[in-house]
Amino acid sequence: MIKRAEDALAAIERALTVIAVMFLFAIMVLVVADVFMRYALNRPFTFTYDLIGLYLLAGAFFLTLSDAMREHAHVGVDILLSRFSLVGRRLSEIVTALTGLFVFVLICKVGFERALENYQQHDVLAGAIPWPTWISAALVPFGCGVLVLRLGLQLTGHVFSLVSGQNMYPLPPVMGPGEASTFE
Numbered sequence: 203m204i205k206r207a208e209d210a211l212a213a214i215e216r217a218l219t220v221i222a223v224m225f226l227f228a229i230m231v232l233v234v235a236d237v238f239m240r241y242a243l244n245r246p247f248t249f250t251y252d253l254i255g256l257y258l259l260a261g262a263f264f265l266t267l268s269d270a271m272r273e274h275a276h277v278g279v280d281i282l283l284s285r286f287s288l289v290g291r292r293l294s295e296i297v298t299a300l301t302g303l304f305v306f307v308l309i310c311k312v313g314f315e316r317a318l319e320n321y322q323q324h325d326v327l328a329g330a331i332p333w334p335t336w337i338s339a340a341l342v343p344f345g346c347g348v349l350v351l352r353l354g355l356q357l358t359g360h361v362f363s364l365v366s367g368q369n370m371y372p373l374p375p376v377m378g379p380g381e382a383s384t385f386e
Contacts, residue, residue, distance in 0.1 A: 204359050204370055211351055215269035218348065222265040225258045232258075248330035256327060256338045264345025268352040274374045283376045291373050292364045299357035306346045306353065313342035 232250050240246035270276055283291055317339035319325075326332035359371025 204355070204362065207355055208359075208371075211268075211348075211355060212272060214348065215272055215352070218265040218345075219269045222262045225262045225265075229254050229258050229262070252327055252329050252331065252333055256333050256335070257341075260338045260341045264341045267345050268348040271349060271352050271356075278374070280374075280376050288373070289364065291376070292360050295360045295373065296357060296364070299353045299360065302353045303350060303357065306350050309346045310343040310350060313339065313346060317343060 232247070232254060236247045236250040283294060286294060317336050320334070320339050321336035325335045327335055356371065360373075363370040
């Protein structure tokens with residue numbers, strides 16, 4: 203059951219990451235085109251800043267939150283984890299997942315309420331193009347909601363692993379003392 207849920211969620215996360223990569227590519231194309239139009243033809247786009255700031259950057263960030271969690275790409279403090287037993291590491295992951303669930307469920311709730319309010323009030327960004335703000339606001343609960351699913355799956359997997367004594371859900375890698383990070 204956990205393996206099927208993991209595979210389904212991972213497929214969703216990869217698809218959202220592909221969309222986020224397309225957003226980043228669109229940002230690059232828009233910035234290059236806008237710079238060309240500004241300096242070569244003296245006719246910059248009027249919509250670039252708003253489109254990038256309101257939609258594309260928010261999408262690139264929030265659509266990749268859960269996939270980054272799956273890949274263990276978020277910043278983590280594991281200075282003591284290498285000294286923990288397997289049970290201690292599982293308990294640490296359970297506490298982390300519970301804390302994350304509490305925080306991100308609240309973010310989802312508040313973000314959903316804000317997106318709904320923006321939609322109901324037909325809120326738009328004042329500028330050359332009246333961009334609706336609810337779309338960008340909806341990216342927050344959507345991306346955080348997928349992260350809540352990931353945290354819930356991690357919590358369930360670690361609890362089942364702890365209770366059964368079997369490795370039903372993998373522990374994240376931990377660097378031992380003296381090991382160098384691959385990011386240095």
